[in-house]
Amino acid sequence: MTEETETPAVDVTGVRDVVSVRLPAVSAYLSVLRTATAGLAARLDFTLDQIEDLRIAVDEACAMLLRHAVPGTDLRAEFELSGEEMTVRVEVTTLGAVSPDREGFAWMVLTALADEVEAIGGEGDSMAIVLRKRRTLARPA
Template identity: 40%
Template structure:
């Protein structure tokens, strides 16, 4: 008789986190878009959705770069869980600013993603998080 081994929830493998840090400068937005597109392609999203992901990342990053503390970095984190691509873009900003929620960029983020949230953490970072769900292949 063979041995059985249980996988405990705490020891189950988690999808890898891909992290990109660049200077919070407009000149770095092309790099952020390119990395987002590559990760989306590797996650098997279709071409239209890859373009949407690139645009959503660009909107979030552009909003943060404009408000970033001079000399700070823009952090982009990507996690592909198979059905969901979760993305967080953050930067140290000059204060709590909710103007994104009233902007065309927020409308774009809401239209292109399945989930979006804007928050500020106690360290002075502003975080834009969003997710896209990939339809399972039939």
């Protein structure tokens, strides 16, 4: 019997650079996630504007997800840092198949602030949003 495994994210030093955070699926805890987002983006030398964009995008993604979260469950976040890019996946447990509203204002905000946005929903009992943001060089003032 063989077991399939995913190839982990590895930087040039061979170290997997992924941070996972699990917190109650309640909006009162989102400040913890915003702080983690900013700290990790700063680690990749994102500009202040890029850090703020990413913080707002993660906050908006979580707000979209929390509307569908089963009370008493967790919001799970995974941050993958690779070179000049951060991928953030936020996920909640839902009651049945749901997917985020891709026509609403919140989705428009997400797509404006992140380089790539993907929604994973409608399957089983969870819904996730994946954001990718790449570092760009700061423009001289």
